[in-house]
Amino acid sequence: MNDRDDAIPDHGYVHGRGATVSPAARYESARTEAVDDGWHREEESAPLHTEVTMEQARSVISRNDSPDVPFELSINPYRGCEHGCVYCFARPTHAYMGLSPGLDFETRLFAKAGAADRLREALARPGYACRPIALGVNTDAYQPVERRLRITRQVLEVLYDAHHPVTIVTKSALIERDLDLLAPMARDGLAQVAVSVTTLDRTLARRLEPRAAAPQRRIETIGRLNDAGVPVSLLMAPLIPVLTDGEMESLLTEGARAGAVAAGYVLLRLPLEVAPLFEDWLRTHVPLKADHVLARIRDSRGGKLYDARFGRRMTGDGPYAELLRQRFRLARRRAGLAGRMPELDMGRFVPPRPFSGGGQMGLF
Template identity: 60%
Template sequence: MNTAPPKGRGTARAPDSRFLDWQREPSDDGWPQDAPTPPLRTQLQIDTARSVITTNQSPDVPFTQSINPYRGCEHGCVYCFARPSHAYLGLSPGLDFETRLAWKPDAASLLRAELSARSYRCSPIALGVNTDAYQPVERELGVTREILQVLAECHHPVVIITKSALIERDLDILGPMAREGLVQVMVSVTTLVAELARTLEPRATAPHRRLRTIRTLADADVPVGVLFAPLIPALNDEEMETILSASRAQGASTAGYGVLRLPREVGPLFEHWLAEHAPGRAAHVMSLVRQLRDGRVNDARFGERMRGTGLFADLYRQRFALACKQLGLAPRHQALDTQRFTPPGADRQGRLF
């Protein structure tokens, strides 16, 4: 049976939503399974959510508000911790997550309404945390750009995390916001090895192109940093210092990292990917993953889930801290100006009454 992912996709597996009343199982019926299949096209559906700002109280993240313009992500990163969320839509965290996306065409108008509420209190909004706000469909749909236009109009601070060069399209918005201290961008760089990136995150921007994006943002005076995530033991962990150094050379001023997380369905999907693309390392990788997670594949505890525990987690922390000190990279979390915020349709004088 052919287990290779369809061209341009991160996984060949399509486990059913855990919330369904039934589950499907593959069965060999004797017919050849190696016949070529047509490329899987992306399908879009409307997200009918009545709000766009999501709040959280997690001590592991430096923001309390976020916006995800899309559910699901065409980038197809096999390790993506957001994959299990597709089960809430009755869809597969596997192929459906990459090919059946939900988008919010009224996101900008909903955002205006939420920012206009008398009860709203300004704090930085993180854009594209679960799924990349600049994934390929954004080029046609433009939801992220519309959101940025509203935030710029209101002088509202925003933090953007992306692995896409498409962010360069919005420099006309980000540049003026940067001059007001309202924006910070973190470009995620997982590996500089093109062959690894092609299978690990098949539709994301190529590694060398992400470095060029860092340079483009830095040249436009937009505060930009590098996010080395996920750190995967025995697969890309040896690249930590190389990626930080290359990003610093392109103008990154801040840095962060995160250890691989394998919640729910992501664990089996990632192990299947290892068996397909790195069989010689698979057992070693998963052994180290468990050592980082107190013997488990995943540890969802606050304070532990981003960095792991134990000897290897401590070594990663030390390596990262030393590399940042040597390169002059600051912590990824930089203060943004919340005092400029003006609700939609209001001027500063109007806010006094």
Template identity: 55%
Template sequence: MSLPDISAERRKGRAAATNPGSRFDRLQAEAVDDGWERDEDQPPLRTEVSVERPRKVITRNSSPDVGFERSINPYRGCEHGCIYCFARPTHAYLGLSPGLDFETRLVARPEAPARLARELSATSYLPKVIAIGTNTDPYQPIEREHRIMRGILEVLSEFRHPVGIVTKGTLIERDIDILGEMAAAGLTRVGISVTTLERDLARRLEPRVPSPARRLKAIERLAKAGVEVRVMASPMVPGLTDMELERILEAARDAGAVAASWIMLRLPHEVSPLFRDWLETHYPDRAARVMARVREAHGGRDYDPEWGRRMRGQGQYAELIAARFRVAVKRLGLTHDLPPLRTDLFRVPPRPGDQLELF
């Protein structure tokens, strides 16, 4: 159901202004103000968490655009609330809105660690790197209470299974004890996303994400623990953050990052109108220019879903960003490709009652 803008007071700390319907809705409704109930009379939006008991937790991916085949999502929805998040449309599969529902009505999967242990113990299982954080952030604020990611890491460490992690959340520092040991064995590395170094812009783009300076500190602490960190200058928002590319890479290098990557802003499905509304609210003077650049990079559309183009864009502007990235990475001594994580250490740990091998 489409709704009018929710008052700024009610959605304080949230990025989306509305709760639009999804492309899966059979019926579309339009809210009409009948004078009986005013939005300003309603309480502030609070984060609600429901529980899901998954039948399996390792999902398979066949996209040629990403460097992993397997992933795990401890949560559905993300309290970080990044307005540009490409994962917002996935909330529509749950019958929820990609707008404010995505930021406030979350799903936790507390049985994920136990389910993961069962899947890794299958006699037919062959280890490959598992990616975590590729859809929604495993270190979003509710992880502090639910500790699902911590449990998953404990299982992966016990099985000596390789894992790559992507996050904006500094809560990852809590798990440095596990990550440091796994990194020493060649079993893990971390990607930290830094979209901008401007605190005010970050607060609008990513309202519940730690500040850019705080994320740089997380890079430093992970690096000191021996964990290889990739800075992800992602997404590059044309006309808004693209001018910061070199500064982001340099700041991350100085903090201890050893590798870097970038992705062009992409606005699939319901993300596009949400982002355009956000632009008109926060940067009305730049909105037309930003969207013109976005369309220039995506073949005249808000989003080009074609494999090979959706992550980087196309045309002169996209090529310029890619060239700047290549020059900066070379100058700063960062790398784009890191050696593969190890899979040869994988083993199913013995359980109580198991017969141990003699040799």
């Protein structure tokens, strides 16, 4: 028997997708279950195509009051995420649509048509108070379909025109398309980017995050953002015990070499359906490490796979979580990276002029 996890062939999942199982939406009253009727035969799974549903956005700015999240306002141009990251904490939100947090989350996307118009209206309201807007924090704002739909681009254009500060978290090299907007915004202290890099191991990344940019491509994106004058941080999110924590030092070193000015991490979060999804992924792809990974997660979560308490959910608790914190701080200091990005400038904001119902500029 070969004891190397990377020698185990891919199986039990749809090629090019992250989830190995597709649990039912938790709010649905009906359930389906596969039954062997004697006529089943093994066949190669047909490729799953991504479906995108356009939905008219009535509002786009979400407000956050969580004490351990560093933003008050956010915009998510898309629901669902084609990157297919098996660990994504946002997967359970698809249950509100009557869809599975498994394969549905990464193959059935919703795009917010009219997002830029709704944003312009919100910024033009007399009572609007300018705060940095975090773009794409629930699911990546740079989905593959963004190349065609350009919703994120249109939102950025509104923020650019209004001199409104923005922060972006992404795994996608597509952000380089928008450097013509981000670079001048950054020169005015209005834009920052965090590039999420989980691992430098291309084979592991291809299984964890099957449709996201390769790790080395993300490091290259850090360099291109830096070259354009955009402050960029490296975000190790998530940091996965046993599976990726051994790369912490090398990953921070690579990020610093590329031009990152700061770094942070988020310990793996497994809320609701994400826990069984991730456990099945472990037993499919790295079965010899599965129990060790789960044990370390429980060591960091008070004996459970998830602890939702503020102040603990992002970094964990207990001796093992504290060891990770100390290692990260030391590695970050050795790499010359800061722990926080500089404050953005909110004093340049100029409210957009509202549009009339007919699409013409208002006279007053």
